[in-house]
Amino acid sequence: MTGETPQKRRPAARRQRRSLHVLAAVLGVLAATIILMVWSVFSSGERLPPISRQQFEAAKLKWRSVAIENYDIVVNVVGRQSAVYRVEVRDGEVATATRNGHALRQPRTWGSWTVDGMFGTMEIDFNNIERVASGDIDPFTPRVSVFGRFDAQNGLPLRFRRVMSGFGQEQSWARKVGEPNSSPANSLPEATWEIVSFRSLQ
Helix, strand or coil: CCCCCHHHHHHHHHHHHHHHHHHHHHHHHHHHHHHHHHHHHHHHCCCCCECCHHHHHHHHHHHHHHCCCCEEEEEEEECCCCEEEEEEEECCEEEEEEECCEECCCHHHCCCCCHHHHHHHHHHHHHHHHHHHHCCCCCCCEEEEEEEEECCCCCCEEEEEEEEEEECCCCECCCCCECCCCCHHHCCCCEEEEEEEEEECC
């Protein structure tokens, strides 16, 4: 009789099951890797380069040199309280300003999302970066890193991202995503904005 005995068949069956388990594990890891890669692509978006004080000053100089005093701008702010700001500037002054379609009520917030207002926010961030670098800090001085992209022609701060890693010398914070409550300068630890529309009227 030439058939295999049960004792001989059992090791072969175990090897077959082991091979199936290994194959399933490999396929699982491969599927998880693909999912992670897809998630990373869609969640990270454009990777913004770090910006320096020199780049910031050059962009601000370009903006001042074009002297655009009449324009409409739409800014998308990303964070826990994401919002779309629409501002109309006439003769260098804010004519209308809305957040998600609703008029901003407090006059002190009207200029926050003008181009000059955004440059003012970035100025504060660079001042804090320089204070930390020089050691001239107190427990409330934020430690920030800034990333962004400017328009090559007129200096517009097209995209900007601030990441805060802590305060002072010792306290550290987990990174959070936030959005200014009334002004870009009063933002939560991390803030991102993008100019989605800009229309010059001159």
